[in-house]
Amino acid sequence: MAKSHVITNRRRLNAFLKAGGDINNVVLRVGQLSGKPKYPKGHVGSLSRGARRATARKITPFEAERRQKIRAARAYLQSIDNPAQRKAETKRIRAEIRAEAKRLGTKISTRGLARKVTAGTAVARVAGVLASQSGYHIFAIQGRRGQVRRELDEIRQALHGRGSVSRALKRMGKNAKVAVRQRFAATRHTDTGRLMRNIQYELVDQATMKRERAKAKAERAEARAAKKGRR
Numbered sequence: 391m392a393k394s395h396v397i398t399n400r401r402r403l404n405a406f407l408k409a410g411g412d413i414n415n416v417v418l419r420v421g422q423l424s425g426k427p428k429y430p431k432g433h434v435g436s437l438s439r440g441a442r443r444a445t446a447r448k449i450t451p452f453e454a455e456r457r458q459k460i461r462a463a464r465a466y467l468q469s470i471d472n473p474a475q476r477k478a479e480t481k482r483i484r485a486e487i488r489a490e491a492k493r494l495g496t497k498i499s500t501r502g503l504a505r506k507v508t509a510g511t512a513v514a515r516v517a518g519v520l521a522s523q524s525g526y527h528i529f530a531i532q533g534r535r536g537q538v539r540r541e542l543d544e545i546r547q548a549l550h551g552r553g554s555v556s557r558a559l560k561r562m563g564k565n566a567k568v569a570v571r572q573r574f575a576a577t578r579h580t581d582t583g584r585l586m587r588n589i590q591y592e593l594v595d596q597a598t599m600k601r602e603r604a605k606a607k608a609e610r611a612e613a614r615a616a617k618k619g620r621r
Contacts, residue, residue: 395599398563398592403556406595413549416559420566420591421527425515460502467504480504517585521577530566530573537565563591 397403397416407413449457463483470476484500491498541562548555571589579585 393599393602395595395602396592397595398560400556400560403559403593407555411595412597413545413555415595415597417594417596418559418563418566418591419594420531420563420570420589422514422518422585422588423590423592424588425512425518428510429513456498457502460500463503464505514582514584514588517579517582518588521574521579521582521585524577526573526577527570530570533573534566534569538562541565559593563593567591 397406406416467476467480467483470479480503483503487498487500541558544553545555545558545562547553548558567590571586574586574589
């Protein structure tokens, strides 16, 4: 869902300017704006896979079958929304496994049965934190100070009728995005393609953003109070 305070889109930017929006409230954000793209559950990176293969241990057919049954049981438990019912079913399954072990005269571990299924890893966000230690984004912005001054001059001229303000703002954003991406590529990090694709820019109407955040905060507080009152 598009955020009304993000005005990067040329149509929304023009509408903001035509409505008399204060250009001093427009903020240019450049960098990793999203960490949503995720690796699937249980994903292991190529470097880690190589290390795993080197230290991999063979498992017995009995252990392989046990793990398969535990995974199936765990998937069933995750499908139960009611915590009390899920707890009772976990207890029942453990009892069944113990009974089967006793019948076979062996020991069957229930390890992993109650493990929670976690969501995928927000790889772009994690990679961004690791890569930021090199300061690539800071150096990229510092290295283009001269160009920024020229871009600001172009915006000032456009405000006085000599050119398009929206075109000048978008050109500034695109140039900053290219600079940050190039600086990141120069760090030679591997397995961070999703981070590269998440280095973007956006123009933000700061005044509207503050109003939206204050409204959302008030709505959350109201919802919490209502929930507390129902208890």
